[in-house]
Amino acid sequence: MDTVLSGLATGFGVAFDPFNLMLVLVGCFAGTLIGALPGLGPINGVAILLPIAYGLGFKPESTLILLAGIYYGAEYGGRISSILLNVPGDAGAVMTTLDGNPMARAGEAGRALSLSAIASFIGGTFAVILLSLFAPLLAGFAVTFSPADYVALMVFAFASLASLVGKSTVKTLLGATIGLMLATIGIDANTGVPRYTFGIPDFLAGIDFLIVVVGLFGMAELLTLVEHQVSGRLKSLPVDRSFVRMADMVLCRWTIFRASVIGFFIGILPGTGASVASAVAYGTEKRISDSGRTFGTGDPRGLAAPEAANNAAAGGAMVPMLTLGIPGSGTTAILLGALLMFNIQPGPMLFTQKPEVAWGLVASMYIGNVALLVINLPLVGLFARMLTIPQHYLTPLIAILAFIGIYTIVGNPHDLFLITLLGIFGWFLRKLDFSLAPVILGFVLGSLFENNLRRALSISGGDWGILIQDYKSVTLYVLAVLVVAAPIWLARRARRMEGDSTPERG
């Protein structure tokens, strides 16, 4: 407890620095704007802005605070287009449309927006509190992890990724493997042997993380926008003056609490972010409280559940990222990559070695949550106006931002071609129902995975038995098998009980 309090004191000291405080606000504001843009989800927003934020040359903790603010804000802003347009910005916001949009169509857009803002705030704050309590404990435990345990942890991470993300397990696994394979390009750090460089000097240091992120996310997103191009403006429902009532809060209080718990713990699972959390929370809530069959027709509880879960998951995903160095979602994988660019290796030692980064980030999340609520309640009309930005200006703008970002960092026009090509590749992957988060997770974790495996086998002198010698690694392997087997078993059982209420996994 003492470490938590003193850590938080350090963190707030960093976060209340006027400059960092401004960055939190700017990040939250920009993030909400991006999240509100139709079709542009949090992960794409963070991906496009990452190189620019990096290029500004701030201190690591400041850059990370800015990026986390953008991430947080984008998760917040995503609900606006879901509610008013019925167009979810990303998979995590799909569930919000189910009850949010009917409420807005019934002339209660203001009520839906304010209720979801409060649900998001509670979910997010709940997650940050749990994060600050849990993270140091988990970090303290993770210090005892041996390389072999880390290998087991990676296996567990990829198993839960394959089982919970995307439509097809094989495709998710392949996506992660593609990411791992991309990470092997460059000089092997242990031996100095070049791998897959084909004598091209640009590849010796490996493919730049930023290029992969901007290409696979930003540019692929741009091509998707062009593909689904609608000319003219989207028709947005008007924001009226209705507001959340006390009765709504009373009705939703347990819903929000349950959804926050679900969201946080699903967020912790490696690889599973907001999309799974909001789907599970909505499904659970529907099973528990949908007695009058009002879900899907504008029930406030159906709106509050996914929103609280979604923001709680955004906080939960930070736990494995900060304590183990294993990101809990695609977006935290990008944040992890940002840390690596500053030569900061996230992991159990982060809280003790770089307290200003770890705790500063945590404290900025507290502030960001409050700031988002304050920004969102009065300014929602302004954000709603972002929805009417015509796509034919938005699309070129994404490309221009991506080019600025990459050119500023790398300063090499060849990389502009590389991001375009990676964008085409990413677009094909998306069209074929691959999700891109596993690719980036694989890419970020590649060297960590390989180095720990090699270290473990160096310790044992080449005996593979070391991988299953420890109770910790054995437990993790068992969990990995469970996380793959449980959904299959549950689905089979649900089919046998001819239950038609199984929530669709997003």
Next chain:
Amino acid sequence: MVDRIFAGVLLVVSLAYAVIAFTAIKAPFQYDPLGPESWPRILSIVAIACLLVILWKPDTERFGVARQTWFRLAATVVMLLAYAELYEPLGFILSTILFGTALSAMLGAGMLRSLIFGVAAGVAGFLLCVTLLDLNLPEGELVEWLLDPAPPSEGTS
């Protein structure tokens, strides 16, 4: 069908990756039991196994992209490549004006509005990024000549 084609292409790439892993990568002497070659070997086997499963049981039949959309996508890619090609020679402002105007016009904005958008994006983007945020963007020879007395931004390549 598209699944099979894509998986087939990736299979060729993975096989090449595997061949390199199994033959070409070697450390001059042994540092650790695995060496630099084992990890790529494991990965290539996993990738090939996944690809074989997809080839055996594909689940995406067709793209569902209309021919017109293909043209639009191809045109976008061409514009992006041209933008990348012209980025340094023309400088940020000119190339962005061209790219912004062309892409927004193709996506359905009116000619005049696209032009206004392109010019605004080019000029405002440059001023914002270079003077305010101190980022490094190519000025292009033409612009350098026009803005001669302006202080050069640091580290311009």
